[in-house]
Amino acid sequence: MATKFQPTPISQLQDQYDVVIVGSGATGLTAAIQAHELGMTVAVLEKEDKLGGNTNRASSGMNAAETNIQLKHGIIDNVADFYHETYQDGGRLNDKDMLGYFVYHTAPAIDWLADHDIHLDDITVTGGMSQKRTHRPASMAPIGGFLIQHLLAVVQQEQIAVFQPVRVTHLQMKNGRISGVKVTINGVDRHINAGAVILATGGFGASQEILKKYRPDLANYKTTNQPGATGDGLKLAEEVGAELMQMNLVQVHPTVQQDQPHVYLIGEAVRGEGAILVNAHGERFVNELNTRKIVSNAITALPEHSAYLIFDQGIRDRVKAIDFYDQVGLVKKAATLTQLADKLGIDPDHLVETVQKWNKSVASHHDAQFGRTTGMDRPIEQPQFGAIHIAPAVHYTMGGIHITPKTQVLDGNGNIIKGLFAAGEVAGGLHGNNRVGGNSIAETVVFGRQAGQQVTLYLRQSR
CATH class of the missing domain: 3.50.50.60 (FAD/NAD(P)-binding domain)
Known part of the structure; x- marks a missing residue:
């Protein structure tokens, strides 16, 4: 091993x-x-x-x-x-x-x-x-x-x-x-x-140099990549005449925890198992399982350029990575949604209403707000409730x-x-x-x- x-x-x-x-x-x-x-x-x-x-x-x-x-x-x-x-x-x-x-x-x-x-x-x-x-x-x-x-x-x-x-x-x-x-x-x-x-x-x-060359607009973004992801293979190949293609196409991952010195990617499975995204008012603003490009752009368009992933114990049981996120201090937890909202500085009534509306969508398997059709196997109703603060970061080239x-x-x-x-x-x-x-x-x-x-x-x- x-x-x-x-x-x-x-x-x-x-x-x-x-x-x-x-x-x-x-x-x-x-x-x-x-x-x-x-x-x-x-x-x-x-x-x-x-x-x-x-x-x-x-x-x-x-x-x-x-x-x-x-x-x-x-x-x-x-x-x-x-x-x-x-x-x-x-x-x-x-x-x-x-x-x-x-x-x-x-x-x-x-x-x-x-x-x-x-x-x-x-x-x-x-x-x-x-x-x-x-x-x-x-x-x-x-x-x-x-x-x-x-x-x-x-x-x-x-x-x-x-x-x-x-x-x-x-x-x-x-x-x-x-x-x-x-x-x-x-x-x-x-x-x-x-x-x-x-x-x-x-x-x-993880290469500021190459990002500045092809995507200067992303040069100041944080990255989910390990430090060694610096494009070495591209340079080796170019030296012997290889062609590079689509170098301006860089993916920004929507859900990355960046409040600590170490950047943590919060895996898509959290949303895939039922989590939702809310803004600073406690409201959903996007189909959470649209493409990464669309979800990232929706978060960046918010005044605060960040959002919160909201989940419960049922979702946590389906995504073991959340235990790790919790261990390193990324998860805010509370026994009720109202208490969670207080910890996040969000209007409690808005968050409770948002989750109730979402749970009805899960029950009917119809998301009238944003047309989400996947990751709707379970409602958000089982204490303890959790939240992770996220924002987009450079993820994949x-x-x-x-x-x-x-x-x-x-x-x-x-x-x-x-x-x-x-x-x-x-x-x-x-x-x-x-x-x-x-x-x-x-x-x-x-x-x-x-x-x-x-x-x-x-x-x-x-x-």
Whole structure:
């Protein structure tokens, strides 16, 4: 498990591998396992002191359609609906070929995880989806840490080499194809030869420099990203001629607690299990499970540019992450809604009236105010009541390296850069102008597996 996982000693770093994978998030670890199981020698290189990257911060779940898990929960879904809803939610700017590959390989990705004893047996819903597609552990634990912990257990069992801290500074090319990487280890440069390289370095949500270049309007926003999400893979790829695409498409997450020095993303599952958003007057102002873009804009448009998530014990029982939010001091609690309103400085009558109106909407399954149709399985009526103060923050970068659905990296002329693959948030195109909650974890597994398979095919053909 993650707490016991020991990276491979640097002394064992070899000069030659079939595949070097840059980044140890879910994309990199999935690609490593897949390539290793197909007979490749693999090394995962991580620059940070902690393994797992931004995946560690994911909380809601992994989207997939037409799974056996859904059927066990009585959900009859359709992959075509998943495609069309994701395409619509992405402003119809998604790469259609990538999106098609993605949606049709989410159910096999759930099965692949289960084959590795990683079980996501519970389901919830996220914004922009019409069905419960968001798979998560039966314990309802946050998906990110759970996934990294269990992927590392597989990595350890299969004795796949993972090295840290190792910073990749350049990609090497020979005879028109990628031939390895240049790295820095404790201030010492070293060259590692490889038949192919997979970039799984994540996005640039923690890079003020890149945000200022492409989205200066977001430069002063706080971020949910871990400090290492600085766009390293983009720079490495650009150096060898790769094309970047849709770099101005940056997602702002609507529900982020920012009152403390540490920023905490409040997962979409809180709303998916029934929480509502209210303004400073204690009134709802948006369909809480609309797309992240729409909900974020609605919060930003409020005079105070922030809002409160309101929930009860019944919702808390369905989202174990709330226990963590409470432990770190993010949750205001009270035995009654009136007492909660007093703690928040909100008009008690307004808040009570808002929740009563919402509970009637849940009972009739008709939200006359804002047309919400999901996350309406339970009313807000069970003490204790809770609230978390939230505001939007930079969360996800939809743009990135231009790749094919086979994860091959393309140059500015649309030609494949031989031996270079990219997957996960470092790659652009899949999400359009708005990523749906639960699709990023699905992307890490679907395209991590694809990268592991395609790099194996490439190396077999090269021999």
